[in-house]
Amino acid sequence: MNIGDELNLELIRDNIDILKKLYDVIRIVDPVTKKVLMYDEGKLIEKGRSCFSKIGNEQICKNCISLRALKDNKTYMKLENSDDKSYLITVMPMELEDKTLIVELIKEVTDTLFYGHSFDGKGCTVNNIIQDMKQLTIKDSLTEIANRRFIDERLPIDMNICYKSKQPISIIMVDVDHFKNVNDQFGHVAGDEVLREFAYSLKSCIRNKRDWIGRYGGEEFLVCVPGAAAEAALVIAERMKTNIEKKNFVLNGENIKITASFGICTTSDKEITVEQFLKCADQKLYDAKNAGRNRIIL
Template sequence: MDNDITIDYIENNLSIFKKLYDVIRVIDPITKRVLLYNGNTIVEKGSTCFNKIGRESICENCISIRALKDKKTYMKIESVDSKSYLITVLPIEVENKTLIVELIKEVTDSLFYGHSLDGEGCKVSNIISDLKLMTIRDSLTDIGNRRFIDETLPIDMQLCFKKDEPISIIMVDVDYFKMINDKFGHTTGDFVLKELAGCLKQCIRNKKDWIGRYGGEEFLVCIPGADEKAALEIAERMHECILKKKFIHNNEDIKVTASFGICSTVDKKITVEEFLNFADKKLYEAKNAGRNRIVF
């Protein structure tokens, strides 16, 4: 029986697991097809293994393939949208072929980490959310990092183009930032970046708008649905906010200005790289024209 387990045997003997798991199924890990046992024949159900957890493509970290290769049982937490799943996989032999039994349980609100079940913080789903946030947030300025920009900007562009709406981006660069670092030190430089990011956040319109740290002292502001006029108004608010703000650190009053480059488009054929390059060119026009200004 160890090497000749049939699917009906699994179904008859794993009934206890039905209370522990939402889905018990057999899959072919190579084709990713869900299988049924029909008499003496294994047949495909017609669905792919990843559909059950709301995915539209194969998981990048497929543990079923790993279980097939290593002949071992594996478990993982898979996070899709706002839900978390515990997936257990174990290899079996059926009709001289190695298949995988998958046990799937949604654990969004029922899987905890640690000894205490008090509070929401120890939910694994919350831990996963925190880890995800760490990968896309800039720890210094508490805005999106370059990875966040690279992942979010293409999506927002496609959404705007699909609705025939414009989209605008603003590149912002701190003027003479190297001089600030050289004169006052990197701690003060970090303070300036953090405070300036706060100024930018005050000036965006709603939850659709976002700001990311593009690199070093350069920031990207994305304004979905905004044409050039609306983007210019936001850039002017940001420019004024920076000019009015007092940047004081270690009793030093630091003069801070910034340059802005704006690009707006409704061109569905434009690539992300081209869009960023156009805004970057406008930014450098602002810097070459004397800095502390907006070019669009």
């Protein structure tokens, strides 16, 4: 016997038909058996025993508001963000024939849900607010490039993509030479300005949107070059080194020269871990600094 046989479907239709005009997806969930009915064109179609969604995979959410609605006997709402789209999900318990079901209402609100009362621009859409919040979590506030959190999340993904496509991947570890002297002589505010301009100089040398650069920590930066073998990574590092050598950094009205050391590591071995990959590049950077700085070590 399926869930449709156990309940009065006409009664359900009478209760939810008007909601179809307001939401993109309507489904009825029996939270005990996990059976699901999808409401579509006036029909209720059974969709098996596992919760599923228009967004994400067929799995129970970590924050399952349907189970919470059942437990507390309350209506709950939440915003979900997936693939650069925003969804408003409303769940409410419904008593039918001595059985408690959960009605789940899903509406895409990427461009239609606003925060506050101003409609004079796209900036007030909730989706843009969510995107801005995401940027805050992955962007270094000083240099405005990616931060360490982004590096930790993105590098394993790019390594896996390159392995699957049988492409190499290179990373370049970069460190500002004698940066402590800059801070000691000109102050930390001037040192911050050096880091900002230094990051911009590095960023201007990467190839395309696939390449990226992040602040690894302090005056150390990581450049990721997916699909690039050692020779291609070396070309990019040499371009960065030359760009920095030619640049005049103006600190307290005085022109100073900055140099940098580079360590490059390349792999196409799917067995290498992220930690080993980073350690390899860090060791090459250490070798460059020990060899006199302002140089590149492969």
